[in-house]
Every structure is written in structure tokens, then in C-alpha cells.
Amino acid sequence: MRLALLLTAPAAALARALDPPLRALQRVAGTRGMIAFFLLPNMAIFAVFVLVPMGANFLYSMTGGTALFLGDRSFVGAEHYARLLDCANHLDPNSCRDDKFWTAVWNTARFVVLQVALMTTVAMVTALVLNREIRGRGFWRAVFFFPVLLSPVVVGLIWRWILQRQGLLNWIVDALGFQTVNWLTERGTAFAAAVGVSVWAHMGFYALILLAGLQAIPRALYEAAEMDGTRPARVFWRITLPLLMPNLLVVLVLALIRAVQIFDEVYVLTGGGPGTSTLFLTQYIYEIGFASLLRNPGLAAAASILMGAVLVVLTLAQLALARRNARR
Amino acid sequence: MSPLAFLARRRGGRGWHWTDVVAWAWLAAGLVLVFGPALWLVASSFKSPRELAAFPPTLLPYVAETAVVNGAEKPLYRVTFADGTTRTLAELRRVGIVAQMVDPAAPGETLKVPIADRTPVRSVGLAWSNYTEPFLHFDFLTYLRNSVFVTATATLITLLTNSMAAFALSKYDFRGRGAVMLLVIATLMIPLSVIVVPLYSVISALGLFNSLWGVILPTVATPTGVFLLRQYMLTIPDELLDAARMDKASEWQIYWRIVLPLTAPALAVLAIFSVVWRWNDFLWPLIVLSRKELYTLQVGLNTYAGELNVQWHYVLAMTVVTMIPVVLVFVFLQRYITAGIASAGIK
Numbered sequence: 001m002r003l004a005l006l007l008t009a010p011a012a013a014l015a016r017a018l019d020p021p022l023r024a025l026q027r028v029a030g031t032r033g034m035i036a037f038f039l040l041p042n043m044a045i046f047a048v049f050v051l052v053p054m055g056a057n058f059l060y061s062m063t064g065g066t067a068l069f070l071g072d073r074s075f076v077g078a079e080h081y082a083r084l085l086d087c088a089n090h091l092d093p094n095s096c097r098d099d100k101f102w103t104a105v106w107n108t109a110r111f112v113v114l115q116v117a118l119m120t121t122v123a124m125v126t127a128l129v130l131n132r133e134i135r136g137r138g139f140w141r142a143v144f145f146f147p148v149l150l151s152p153v154v155v156g157l158i159w160r161w162i163l164q165r166q167g168l169l170n171w172i173v174d175a176l177g178f179q180t181v182n183w184l185t186e187r188g189t190a191f192a193a194a195v196g197v198s199v200w201a202h203m204g205f206y207a208l209i210l211l212a213g214l215q216a217i218p219r220a221l222y223e224a225a226e227m228d229g230t231r232p233a234r235v236f237w238r239i240t241l242p243l244l245m246p247n248l249l250v251v252l253v254l255a256l257i258r259a260v261q262i263f264d265e266v267y268v269l270t271g272g273g274p275g276t277s278t279l280f281l282t283q284y285i286y287e288i289g290f291a292s293l294l295r296n297p298g299l300a301a302a303a304s305i306l307m308g309a310v311l312v313v314l315t316l317a318q319l320a321l322a323r324r325n326a327r328r
Numbered sequence: 329m330s331p332l333a334f335l336a337r338r339r340g341g342r343g344w345h346w347t348d349v350v351a352w353a354w355l356a357a358g359l360v361l362v363f364g365p366a367l368w369l370v371a372s373s374f375k376s377p378r379e380l381a382a383f384p385p386t387l388l389p390y391v392a393e394t395a396v397v398n399g400a401e402k403p404l405y406r407v408t409f410a411d412g413t414t415r416t417l418a419e420l421r422r423v424g425i426v427a428q429m430v431d432p433a434a435p436g437e438t439l440k441v442p443i444a445d446r447t448p449v450r451s452v453g454l455a456w457s458n459y460t461e462p463f464l465h466f467d468f469l470t471y472l473r474n475s476v477f478v479t480a481t482a483t484l485i486t487l488l489t490n491s492m493a494a495f496a497l498s499k500y501d502f503r504g505r506g507a508v509m510l511l512v513i514a515t516l517m518i519p520l521s522v523i524v525v526p527l528y529s530v531i532s533a534l535g536l537f538n539s540l541w542g543v544i545l546p547t548v549a550t551p552t553g554v555f556l557l558r559q560y561m562l563t564i565p566d567e568l569l570d571a572a573r574m575d576k577a578s579e580w581q582i583y584w585r586i587v588l589p590l591t592a593p594a595l596a597v598l599a600i601f602s603v604v605w606r607w608n609d610f611l612w613p614l615i616v617l618s619r620k621e622l623y624t625l626q627v628g629l630n631t632y633a634g635e636l637n638v639q640w641h642y643v644l645a646m647t648v649v650t651m652i653p654v655v656l657v658f659v660f661l662q663r664y665i666t667a668g669i670a671s672a673g674i675k
Binding site: 022034035039045049059125129132138147159161167168175257261264297300311 | 347348350351352354355358359361362363365366368369372381382383384385488489490492493495496497500502508511512513515516517518519521522523524525526527528529530532533534545546548549554578579580581583584604607608610611614615626629630633634640643644647650651654657658662663665666
């Protein structure tokens, strides 16, 4: 308490000092002016760093060249979009004009499906286990939540260290008498590692949302089912799952939104490799826009708008779900 | 009551069901899978480069014991001779598969020993130099300072601007409030990864490229923060504000002296989240910062880990350092976060 006082004392002094000028402002501008004053800092930052860039993104996607400032860029119309979407067969990246983009698209699609399915399942089981009458539930809930707080760089490095050629996993594999595998330099295992590590890092968050949903289900329903002698499997399908559906949908959509943007931990873990086997959309945008020698901001902007369109659809779905849940 | 019976006892006194076994197995597996990798990281971070290169690895960090021979420190080995006797000898030098060794007690006589006949003398010990070297001889102290500055400043600005906006959006009825709320919601749809290209040029145009402020400013106006605080402020009764207005309080005083203190629990949750978010940020600092002395810990760590010849003993130790604040948050404040997620679904 005393610490809190110590920390807030300078802020309080500043606020007191600000009162006379702000009182004057209120006299001049009225309450309406004060509303604007309260909104201004946040909205100005929103405008400069979110809204302006969002509008500029469309302009970038329709101009060419490597120049950064819009004034120095020449108008090319929909050329970037045409280049990104130009494919003989969209299922085969090699037949596309921008094969790297489509490799990233299909990698991301595969990742999203596998990761969301695996994560939702694991989170569901974890939530069901945590919802039982177990000793020290708070402790166990915290255990599963721990990786959520870790930074993607730390997560990536922890697992890179475990999955490296002479790492912990190969030691276990070796001790069990199997052939060791170079997990991060083989295409299949590297992709599986990307999925597994991201599930490890984020699962606890979704388990918590599902747990909150489970705890909101009235106990009376279970007691009634028990009195009727209903089998546990039937209780799950007929009571738990239907009543949990709102939370489950929220979890699905949130997980989808995050999975589409996957970048940090996989970038640290595999760098997109081996080859392009773990190259995902955000990394494609980052490399085309900033990191490669032949950088092309326009192309990166076009790709990010295509990704943004998917995210807008998913977010609208999320908001619709939230509204429906709130009305209940 | 025996320990086993105590562990097996269930609430309500019913017996064991197979689902209990599955549940406890799941929890045990979770415990191992969650903390195992983190503990392995910590254990590895205290190993010397030589030990890190060894396969199979050891569970605990060891250091080689040494003895002083002719004024120089030499590693000790236990040597088994052909007749079955063993002696502890110090290695002078090694030529191919033969080592020249001496007894530290009698340094006059040099013995030639095949290296297959000896094992190093080791004891559990921590290679603290993994931690001290990066701070003394590399830029990690600078990275740490940058990270602390970015995290603290961004969190303070987030709390101030978000709470001011939330106050206006919850305690005043004005035309265009719906539009402003819609704008805030709209920004939820635009994650940073979608606007990196134009945001980069905005930052450059403002002269914030290669500046820590360029990392801080784009992230502070979080829509989640505005939402969280607004929901909380809506529960504060308006009569309280009206009473203060009767007493000639200014709108600023109402915000600062009445609403803000009452919003403290929500502010605390937002502060915790903001600290974790900003400390962990990676993609945006990676883009904005290209000068080494401005790197945050995350970017610096990634750079060292991305070198051709990774110095794992330093990288692992610095990964542990990067993890420390988050572990502290986890140990002391985890309850608030889990409560925040359960109620608002924010992350």
C-alpha cells in the first residue's frame, strides 16, 4: 500500500498542477471541449498509427518501385494483386507467378487447420480436467497458463534448444533405442514442430476461456443427470457441449485470427525453413517488405491487404458471437 | 492414514473412477511438458560450452575440476592404468589420442595416457560466466535498459490515454459516441502485421525510425484497454460524479480524483497485460530498430541466436534473463490475469 502511494505520488502532484489550466480550458471550451480533451490523446494515436496506415496500405498496394514515400512511387493499379493471384493452378505454388506467396498461403492454411484443431482439442480436454473437483485447482490452472506469458522469442529458443540435433528430445529418442531425427531441418518434422510449439505456447489461454464457460453451466443440470443415471458420455454430448458452444465458438474464432498471423515463435524456431516449409504469410510480408534485397513494399502491402480481408471476416464473426453471447 | 490413501482420497469420499486416473495423468503430463522445457533451459544455461556440446547431455550442469601445475590451471582426470589401479592426474597437453599427464603432487614425472583410459573429474557447478560475460562484454545491458524503458513508458502512456478515452466514452453522453466506439472496434480488426508497410513509412516520416519512441507510440492506444476500462467505468454510479460537480469539482478532477481510483482493479489488470505485451513485442521492434545499440532484449536475443555460429551458452543464459520478469509476473500476479481473461476474454 505504501509502495503504491510512493508510485502514485508524483503522478498525483502532476495532476494537481494540471488542474488550474484544465479548469481554464473547461471554462473556455465547456464540457464538450473536455470530452474532446479526454478523447484526443488516444484517438490521435489511433489515427496516426492505425487509421492513416490502413488507408495508406491501399495506396501502397497500387503503387510500384522500392521508394518508401508515397510521393516517390508510381501508380501501377492492380498489378501487384494480379501478380499475387496469377496462377495456372492455385493449388500448386510452382505454377504461380509469385510461387513464394502461394507457398506461404498454403503453408498458413495447413498450419491454421492443424493448429486450431489440435489446440482446441487439447484446450477442451484441459478445461474439462480443470473443471473436475481436483485438489489445488488454482495451482493446476496456473501451470497450463505459464507458457502463455512467455515471449515468442523465448518460446522459440527454448524449443530450438530442445529440438536441435544434440538436444533433449534426441537424447530421449536415443535412450529409448530409436534413430535420432534432425527435427528442425527436415520438412515434415519442422512443420510439426511449428504446430506443436505454437500449441504449447497458447493453449493455456484458450483452456481458461473454456474453463470459465464450463463453470457457468448450472450444477443443477449435472445433478439431475446423475439422478437419472445418465452415462458420462451422454452428459458431455447433451449438456456440456451444447451449453459450452458459445465459448467454444469464441475460442475457435480467436484461435483462427491468431493462427492466420503466426510469425514470431516460428520465425525464431525455424526461420521459415528448411527451404520454405515453414514460411507463413506474415513472414512473407516481412521479408518482401523489409528484409530482402529486392524489397517491394507495394507487393507486401497487397499481400497484407489480402490477409487483412480474411482477418476482417473472422473478426466480424467474433464480434457477432460476442454480441449474441452478451444478449443471453 | 497412509500417504497413498491420502492422495487417493476424493472429495465426497467416493472411490476411484477411471476418469480420475485419466485426469491426473493429464495434469502430470501437463506439469512435465510445461515446466520441463523451461527447467531444461535454466539447467542448460549454467553449462560450459564444452558441456553443451556433449551428447548425451547431462541433466545437471557440471564443471571440470582443475589443479594448479607449475603455476597454470590444468583439468583433472581419473586415469585407469592397465594393471587396474586408478590415479587422479592433471592434463598438460593432448596430442591426438594420447595425453601427457602429471600428478599435481609430483609434477616432475610426465605420463603418456591414451585418452580412452581416462574420465574427467567433474562436480556439479554453475558456469556463472554465461551470465556475467554478455552483460560485461556484449550489449545485453543496453538491450535490457531499452526493454525496460520501452515497457515502462508504453505502459504508463497506455494507462493514461486509454483511461482518459474510456472515461469520455463511459461517463458522457455526446453526439458521435457511437461513431467513436465503432472506430475503436474497427481497430481491433487491424493487427499490426497487416499494416507494417505503411506504418513503417509513417514512423520514418515522423523521424521515429531507429528510435525507441517509434517502438512505443504505435502500440499504446490499445482498443482492448479502452474496452476493458470502459466496461469497468460503466459500473461506477453517475450520482457520484454529479455530487462532485455540485462541490465545484472540475471534469479533470472528477476523472483524476474519483473515477480513476475507483477503476484501480481494472487499471491493474491492464497494466499487467501491457507490461507482458510490451516486454514480449518482437515483430515491430525488429522492423523499427536497425541500430544495435537500440535493440530490445527480444530483438538482440534473436540476433545472437541467428548468427551462423550460435554461442548457445550466452544465448541460453540471456533467454533466462529475458524470461525473469514474466516469471515474476506469473508467480505474483497470475491470479489477476486469469481473472481478467475469464471475465473479458482479453489477451
